[in-house]
Amino acid sequence: MILTIAKKEFAEMWRDGRFRWSALIVFLLLVLSLSFGWRSFSLAQEELRAAQEDSRRTWLEQGNRNPHSAAHFGVYAFKQKTPAALIDPGLDAYSGNSIWVEAHYQNPARNRPIEDSTSLQRFGELSAAGVILFLLPLLVVFLTFDSFAGERERGNLRETAASGIAMRTLAAGKLLGIGAVIFILLVPIGLLGLAAVAFSSGIGAVADEAARLAAMFVTYALYLFAFLGLGIAVSAWARSSKTALVVLIGFWVFSALLLPRIVNEISAVAYPVPTAQDFWAAVDKDTKEGIDGHDPQNKRTKELEERVLAQYGVTKKEDLPINFSGLSLQASEEHANRVYDKHYGELQERHRGQKMMVDLAGLLSPLIAARSASMGFAGTDVHHQQHFTGEVERYRRDLQKMLNEDLAFNSTAKTASTYAVGREFWEKTPDLDYQRPSFGWVAAQQWLSTLLLAAWVLAAFGAALSAAGRTRID
Amino acid sequence: MDKRILRTELKLLSRDRGVLMLLAAFACVLAYGFYNSAAWVGGRSAETRQIVEKHENFLAERRSEVERGFTGSNEPGNFVANPSDPFTIGTELHYAVLPFTSAAIFAVGQSDVLPIQHGISLLTLQRTKADKAGFENPMSLMYGKFDAAFVIIFLLPLVILAMSFDMISAERESNTLAMLLSEPISLWSLLVSKIAARAVFVAVPIFIGLIVAAALSGAAAMTAEFWWRAAVWLIVVVAYAAFWFGLAAVINSFSRRSATNAVASAALWLLFVLVLPSLIGIVVSSVYPVPSRTEVTAAIRGVNLDMRRDGEKLLTEYYQDHPELLPKDGKTDLKAFGLAFVYIQQQHKAKIAEVESRFAEQLENQRKWVSLSRFLSPAISANEAILDVAGTGTARFVDFRTQAGEHDRAWSEFFRGKVFRLEKLTPGDFDALPRFSHKEEPPAEVISRVLTSAGFILIATTALFFFAYRGTRKYGAQK
Numbered sequence: 031m032i033l034t035i036a037k038k039e040f041a042e043m044w045r046d047g048r049f050r051w052s053a054l055i056v057f058l059l060l061v062l063s064l065s066f067g068w069r070s071f072s073l074a075q076e077e078l079r080a081a082q083e084d085s086r087r088t089w090l091e092q093g094n095r096n097p098h099s100a101a102h103f104g105v106y107a108f109k110q111k112t113p114a115a116l117i118d119p120g121l122d123a124y125s126g127n128s129i130w131v132e133a134h135y136q137n138p139a140r141n142r143p144i145e146d147s148t149s150l151q152r153f154g155e156l157s158a159a160g161v162i163l164f165l166l167p168l169l170v171v172f173l174t175f176d177s178f179a180g181e182r183e184r185g186n187l188r189e190t191a192a193s194g195i196a197m198r199t200l201a202a203g204k205l206l207g208i209g210a211v212i213f214i215l216l217v218p219i220g221l222l223g224l225a226a227v228a229f230s231s232g233i234g235a236v237a238d239e240a241a242r243l244a245a246m247f248v249t250y251a252l253y254l255f256a257f258l259g260l261g262i263a264v265s266a267w268a269r270s271s272k273t274a275l276v277v278l279i280g281f282w283v284f285s286a287l288l289l290p291r292i293v294n295e296i297s298a299v300a301y302p303v304p305t306a307q308d309f310w311a312a313v314d315k316d317t318k319e320g321i322d323g324h325d326p327q328n329k330r331t332k333e334l335e336e337r338v339l340a341q342y343g344v345t346k347k348e349d350l351p352i353n354f355s356g357l358s359l360q361a362s363e364e365h366a367n368r369v370y371d372k373h374y375g376e377l378q379e380r381h382r383g384q385k386m387m388v389d390l391a392g393l394l395s396p397l398i399a400a401r402s403a404s405m406g407f408a409g410t411d412v413h414h415q416q417h418f419t420g421e422v423e424r425y426r427r428d429l430q431k432m433l434n435e436d437l438a439f440n441s442t443a444k445t446a447s448t449y450a451v452g453r454e455f456w457e458k459t460p461d462l463d464y465q466r467p468s469f470g471w472v473a474a475q476q477w478l479s480t481l482l483l484a485a486w487v488l489a490a491f492g493a494a495l496s497a498a499g500r501t502r503i504d
Numbered sequence: 505m506d507k508r509i510l511r512t513e514l515k516l517l518s519r520d521r522g523v524l525m526l527l528a529a530f531a532c533v534l535a536y537g538f539y540n541s542a543a544w545v546g547g548r549s550a551e552t553r554q555i556v557e558k559h560e561n562f563l564a565e566r567r568s569e570v571e572r573g574f575t576g577s578n579e580p581g582n583f584v585a586n587p588s589d590p591f592t593i594g595t596e597l598h599y600a601v602l603p604f605t606s607a608a609i610f611a612v613g614q615s616d617v618l619p620i621q622h623g624i625s626l627l628t629l630q631r632t633k634a635d636k637a638g639f640e641n642p643m644s645l646m647y648g649k650f651d652a653a654f655v656i657i658f659l660l661p662l663v664i665l666a667m668s669f670d671m672i673s674a675e676r677e678s679n680t681l682a683m684l685l686s687e688p689i690s691l692w693s694l695l696v697s698k699i700a701a702r703a704v705f706v707a708v709p710i711f712i713g714l715i716v717a718a719a720l721s722g723a724a725a726m727t728a729e730f731w732w733r734a735a736v737w738l739i740v741v742v743a744y745a746a747f748w749f750g751l752a753a754v755i756n757s758f759s760r761r762s763a764t765n766a767v768a769s770a771a772l773w774l775l776f777v778l779v780l781p782s783l784i785g786i787v788v789s790s791v792y793p794v795p796s797r798t799e800v801t802a803a804i805r806g807v808n809l810d811m812r813r814d815g816e817k818l819l820t821e822y823y824q825d826h827p828e829l830l831p832k833d834g835k836t837d838l839k840a841f842g843l844a845f846v847y848i849q850q851q852h853k854a855k856i857a858e859v860e861s862r863f864a865e866q867l868e869n870q871r872k873w874v875s876l877s878r879f880l881s882p883a884i885s886a887n888e889a890i891l892d893v894a895g896t897g898t899a900r901f902v903d904f905r906t907q908a909g910e911h912d913r914a915w916s917e918f919f920r921g922k923v924f925r926l927e928k929l930t931p932g933d934f935d936a937l938p939r940f941s942h943k944e945e946p947p948a949e950v951i952s953r954v955l956t957s958a959g960f961i962l963i964a965t966t967a968l969f970f971f972a973y974r975g976t977r978k979y980g981a982q983k
Contacts, residue, residue: 095810096812099811138637306637381643
């Protein structure tokens, strides 16, 4: 029986002109967003790739230099676009895409694209994910609000009941039928997404991203099914189709507009982020209490000096077979690393705390849960940003160590002022080879949002069946 | 308009618990929006006040040291820079600050992503802490602030549509429309009276909001600036509200079911508030893509100079080209680290300025498009206008960036000669230091721009009411 109802619902929906038109419009918007998004996406992709190569080339071609001068010259790390960012750009516009890798400083990521855009962008980016997350649920609402309330108003429910069909069976059939329509709608959308990714990043990217793209597809499907269940539940519960529609749109407004911003404000109060001034004041304080490579007379340097002199069995730095300032610089880097681990660690914890609060609000808003999961799988969320900055910092520390040790062991106090190394040495320094985290890493972080989405689907389907069981037939 | 209908409607609305709850909720979120903006503006202003004070104190201390004849200390382990050395003062990072207007409470606008402080130094910002900032969570920036502008632009239309999408259709569905129209009233005057009654109700939370805004603004609300800005804000909000009532009138003028009206209302809201702005945004940034800042980075790195390696040679050449910068006694210090550093930094600055100007050009092109695109959606025009009123729109920030850049050049200019001539600063030099204060655009220009937007919204509104009027002439009362 359920199947028969499902088939009828499916056929009815499919033949409905309004459905066709709205599906067409949504599809058109997706095509528009992908084709316009593709242009700025590939431009940024190209620029970032070129910039990374450029940074390495400049580093190799910097000429003869003292290693510590080179450390101050530094290199740049650019966060490359992920292929799935074309579908969900997530935080790409809002997070810095370049880090200056230099001596003494762990620099924050700079250059947020949003700083070079107009106030229009603040209305939201029209990305494929945006269309799916914001517009498609409304399409589902328009498809479902009438499902019980409308039939009741037309007197169909009484007839259906008279023919011995339980309302729950009817609801199950509707879930199945309309669910099939949604699924069929999602298939071309998925193919469109795949085509866009293949077109912009190559077929190889699609294979590499298969797990992520599949997870995004599942996220969207779960999300829309949650709205399907809710739509039918509210339609069965409401007295009229008008009430059903107003309640559903109200819920959409709450979950897509109101709640995200409210939770965002609350999370900023719960986990305040220090200003740049306060942050650096705290770092400077902790650094000064320790060792400073440019100020060799303080306590830590003295200890280091005594240790090194004893080790080499001499009494003056000038008599050392090595360059003491190289060791001192490295010691100060290592102290600074501990300071940075503390302060950046705290900062990132706060960012994650804010994210956790927002993610938990997914309990009240399926949009928040779906958006978090979508960004996570696309590789454009807070976790990925932190992974990138973490890897760059690791690279920076290795590079500094290499430069300082070269200075220490290949020059002496006498040759220090003229000591320089050239291309041969620069070639030996590692190039930044940032590898995005594996799918397993992502999945471990997205369990909450995915679980919440699945819970939404179960709860919504349950509500649909239970509301149908109690619905009045006239 | 029919007075009897208006009175009846007012009475009905005042007894409709749904409507009252909706309006109360709206007043609350509007007040919450103002509260958030006030907290934001207060916090940011306190921060900037602190950093400006810090530098003022620094200058005052160094000045008094110079007066006392203190010349720094080279004592091992306790190095203190010479306060009369132009390098010491010129390279001390400080900030040009864009003050919030007294009406900033009306919109956080772009102030969460665009800096209200701009680092000033003889060095490039890359070499200062100014470029080691940006610790905000990108996720919070994406979700955006819950401010009053958000409430007005996104939620006010929904409140209006929720109250008025079924003004006529509900009467028909409860079979009272035919009865009403049997009296000597036209459908048009019925519709207009109903809208007027609803407008009265919607005005209440807006005025409550305005009072809350004034109360939260504290001393700022005591200025004439606050009130002219508030007045212009009110004009924009009224025009924007009128547009949505006009749209509701058009929707009601077709004899469709309430549910169909609701779908149409939601779809139009989506179109104007979400789809059009973000669609135009993506088109504009694809037609005039602003190159990513990687180019600025490349520009700095293109100047591959090294103090240790190239310092002496560069300085010799520089003094040859600029004999006026030679010290009076003709003796200079080609080995001085500071001199070569300043020289290289100035080269970097020139290069950065060149790239930045290209950025500014492209951004200006984008902004022109946005300015035109406001005529496509009243949500865009109202948003631009409210940001303009609050002084948190892109234009004011771009203007600030330009002014701060000019100030930075004046600062460099003041010190460069002194550095290369190896001069010492006198207390008089401290008094003559260039100081920044942001020059505001004349109010008349802001007002005329905002009123243009409001005027456009009102023209669109008039057109909507005209369509609605034509629609009511063809309306079928029975179904």
